Amino acid sequence: MSDLILGISAYYHDSAVALVDGDTVVAAAQEERFTRRRHDAAFPAQAVEYCLREAGATLKDVAAVAYYEDPALKFRRVLATYAGAVPFGAASFRDTFPEWIRRKRRAGESVRRELAGLGLGPVPEVLCRRHHESHAASAFFPSPYESAAVLCIDGVGEWATTSLWHGRGDRLDPVAELHFPHSLGMLYSAFTYFCGFKVDSGEYKLMGLAPYGTPRYADVIREKLIDLKADGSFRLDMRYFEYLRGQVMTGRGFEKLFDGPRRLPESALSEREFDLAASVQEVTEEVVLRLARAAQQFTGETRLCLAGGVALNCVANGRTIREEIFEGVWVQPAAGDAGGALGAALAVAMERGATRTHLGTGHDAMSGSLLGPAYRDEEIQAYLDDAGIPYTRLDRDALAARTAVELAQGKVVGWFQDRMEFGPRALGARSILGDPRNPEMQSAMNLKIKFRESFRPFAPAVLDSDVEEYFQLKQESPYMLVVADIADARRLPAADDAGDARGLDRLKVRRSTIPAVTHVDMSARVQTVSEHANPAFHRLLTAFKAETGCPVLVNTSFNVRGEPIVRSPQEAYTCFMRTRIDVLVLGGFLLLKDDQPVWAEDGDWRDEIPLD
Amino acid sequence: MLGLLLYYLFVVPVGLILRLVRDPLRRRPDPSAESYWITAARS
Numbered sequence: 001m002s003d004l005i006l007g008i009s010a011y012y013h014d015s016a017v018a019l020v021d022g023d024t025v026v027a028a029a030q031e032e033r034f035t036r037r038r039h040d041a042a043f044p045a046q047a048v049e050y051c052l053r054e055a056g057a058t059l060k061d062v063a064a065v066a067y068y069e070d071p072a073l074k075f076r077r078v079l080a081t082y083a084g085a086v087p088f089g090a091a092s093f094r095d096t097f098p099e100w101i102r103r104k105r106r107a108g109e110s111v112r113r114e115l116a117g118l119g120l121g122p123v124p125e126v127l128c129r130r131h132h133e134s135h136a137a138s139a140f141f142p143s144p145y146e147s148a149a150v151l152c153i154d155g156v157g158e159w160a161t162t163s164l165w166h167g168r169g170d171r172l173d174p175v176a177e178l179h180f181p182h183s184l185g186m187l188y189s190a191f192t193y194f195c196g197f198k199v200d201s202g203e204y205k206l207m208g209l210a211p212y213g214t215p216r217y218a219d220v221i222r223e224k225l226i227d228l229k230a231d232g233s234f235r236l237d238m239r240y241f242e243y244l245r246g247q248v249m250t251g252r253g254f255e256k257l258f259d260g261p262r263r264l265p266e267s268a269l270s271e272r273e274f275d276l277a278a279s280v281q282e283v284t285e286e287v288v289l290r291l292a293r294a295a296q297q298f299t300g301e302t303r304l305c306l307a308g309g310v311a312l313n314c315v316a317n318g319r320t321i322r323e324e325i326f327e328g329v330w331v332q333p334a335a336g337d338a339g340g341a342l343g344a345a346l347a348v349a350m351e352r353g354a355t356r357t358h359l360g361t362g363h364d365a366m367s368g369s370l371l372g373p374a375y376r377d378e379e380i381q382a383y384l385d386d387a388g389i390p391y392t393r394l395d396r397d398a399l400a401a402r403t404a405v406e407l408a409q410g411k412v413v414g415w416f417q418d419r420m421e422f423g424p425r426a427l428g429a430r431s432i433l434g435d436p437r438n439p440e441m442q443s444a445m446n447l448k449i450k451f452r453e454s455f456r457p458f459a460p461a462v463l464d465s466d467v468e469e470y471f472q473l474k475q476e477s478p479y480m481l482v483v484a485d486i487a488d489a490r491r492l493p494a495a496d497d498a499g500d501a502r503g504l505d506r507l508k509v510r511r512s513t514i515p516a517v518t519h520v521d522m523s524a525r526v527q528t529v530s531e532h533a534n535p536a537f538h539r540l541l542t543a544f545k546a547e548t549g550c551p552v553l554v555n556t557s558f559n560v561r562g563e564p565i566v567r568s569p570q571e572a573y574t575c576f577m578r579t580r581i582d583v584l585v586l587g588g589f590l591l592l593k594d595d596q597p598v599w600a601e602d603g604d605w606r607d608e609i610p611l612d
Numbered sequence: 613m614l615g616l617l618l619y620y621l622f623v624v625p626v627g628l629i630l631r632l633v634r635d636p637l638r639r640r641p642d643p644s645a646e647s648y649w650i651t652a653a654r655s
């Protein structure tokens with residue numbers, strides 16, 4: 001009998017599929033990359049087809065399907081929420097209840113039916129795991145640690161919103177949890193909504209705004225919104241939140257506490273939003289630190305594994321590491337619900353006798369999170385030749401050297417190599433790269449390529465062996481989920497007396513020798529690149545260092561605002577031609593913008609991409 | 613609308629009665645509690 005387990009997360013946000021063989025992750029991908037709809041929540045049919053194709057398997061070869069949460073239990077929580085919110089939840093009830101009756105409460109059956117409809121063979125049994133068990137399994141089993149405390153923090157699944165686990169060898173045991181509606185993820189989302197950003201995707205923007213503000217509302221949050229105990233457990237005061245009634249996150253309660261109505265989406269940002277962002281970020285970090293200490297005390301472990309949407313808060317992760325509560329912290333790269341597909345599959349696999357074969361290698365089991373589709377050079381060349389696209393073919397070393405020269409000359413490079421990333425970050429397989437020493441690079445990349453607000457900082461990718469030369473970070477951060485301060489040696493003296501600049505003007509101050517990746521608070525969201533996890537990207541960084549002396553590149557995802565990261569060579573080429581990317585590297589091929597034929601499209605493509 | 617009818621005829625009365633007994637969502641903080649953790653043994 002086969003050991004293949006197919007994990008699926010679907011129907012809420014960012015549907016995804018993972019295929020595991022024992023504890024080995026064969027393939028994992030989010031549906032949005034195939035359908036080109038950002039955070040697509042539909043049944044991930046194309047991701048299923050891809051994962052099976054990668055393994056050369058059909059559903060006949062799969063021993064079981066694991067769904068990432070328990071729909072029946074979740075339905076009971078939804079019923080309790082309707083009952084608890086009366087008489088104010090009528091509109092929410094009307095809008096959401098029919099969908100629960102029709103489909104959502106039997107999501108397992110929907111999965112079975114949809115799988116059967118793919119015509120890929122007989123559907124094996126479909127098992128439903130708990131939402132937080134899926135997160136915890138995704139955090140612990142692939143981690144490089146023999147044993148660890150495991151902490152999952154998110155919005156909500158069934159009832160749990162925060163959960164603590166103890167991982168030992170092939171076992172993962174629950175320790176304690178906190179329940180809905182008391183949720184750190186919901187608290188953060190409430191402020192995301194109140195500041196005029198989209199819930200479930202704008203949280204990043206709020207975190208990016210925080211360094212521009214002062215946390216003058218933090219005390220109000222502590223006094224009115226959250227009762228945080230010494231052991232990290234907490235409750236929210238639901239009188240101030242609207243999400244039990246559905247529809248919106250906040251209302252009059254927030255308006256009274258935080259000086260008036262919420263900011264409307266896309267309208268101008270004011271001091272208040274900066275300060276709100278700084279305030280909720282400060283409180284979030286405080287809660288996460290207390291939770292981490294609780295995890296340490298409950299388990300006695302010296303390592304921590306993290307997952308859940310709040311584990312994407314890389315500023316909080318950075319603080320957790322800096323406080324040295326643990327000797328090592330590992331964050332699941334797909335920390336959000338997409339990663340639940342992987343966790344559910346691993347939970348079933350481990351229960352059926354799989355062992356963690358990667359332990360002892362010193363590496364985690366995520367393969368650098370490069371778990372998606374790859375395109376061979378022959379496929380890329382066939383596409384380029386068919387489309388009449390001019391290119392230069394180079395061997396890997398010459399390609400890295402040439403790309404490094406282009407980058408050093410200030411060119412922006414689209415970098416497309418090997419297997420696509422699983423999880424929200426581009427890690428050097430589907431990335432846009434630039435020279436971080438160039439002070440113009442941040443605003444240039446933001447406005448000319450990403451077409452987005454300029455306050456969001458870019459992330460640096462650094463050779464793992466050089467990380468401490470540039471950043472105050474004592475462990476690896478392969479998945480760009482840890483924020484660390486710029487090393488003293490890289491700071492510029494002028495930075496400290498720039499105190500007069502306010503708000504977004506502070507962006508213009510040059511603070512370090514790598515200004516394009518230095519945030520206004522002297523921090524950076526670091527990705528350490530190892531030869532083991534990502535040889536092609538490591539080779540490029542090495543070549544860039546040889547060319548310039550600098551082992552750091554700006555690394556941002558290969559897409560424009562509002563669009564999923566590119567998956568195929570065609571999508572990469574389209575993005576290259578629509579933007580002011582200067583050079584495109586597709587596998588072993590180098591394409592210069594100046595050599596390309598004129599790009600013509602009907603209408604304005606930007607109309608088709610929704611604002612994020 | 614059927615949905616709204618169902619809500620006011622069924623969900624509202626059930627919800628109100630439930631809440632007389634105990635708030636199913638435990639919505640308010642409890643300043644006297646030492647911890648809010650629900651440990652695995654108790655859940």
Ligand SMILES: [Fe+2]
Nearest residue numbers: 154308309337
């Ligand atoms: Fe979650």
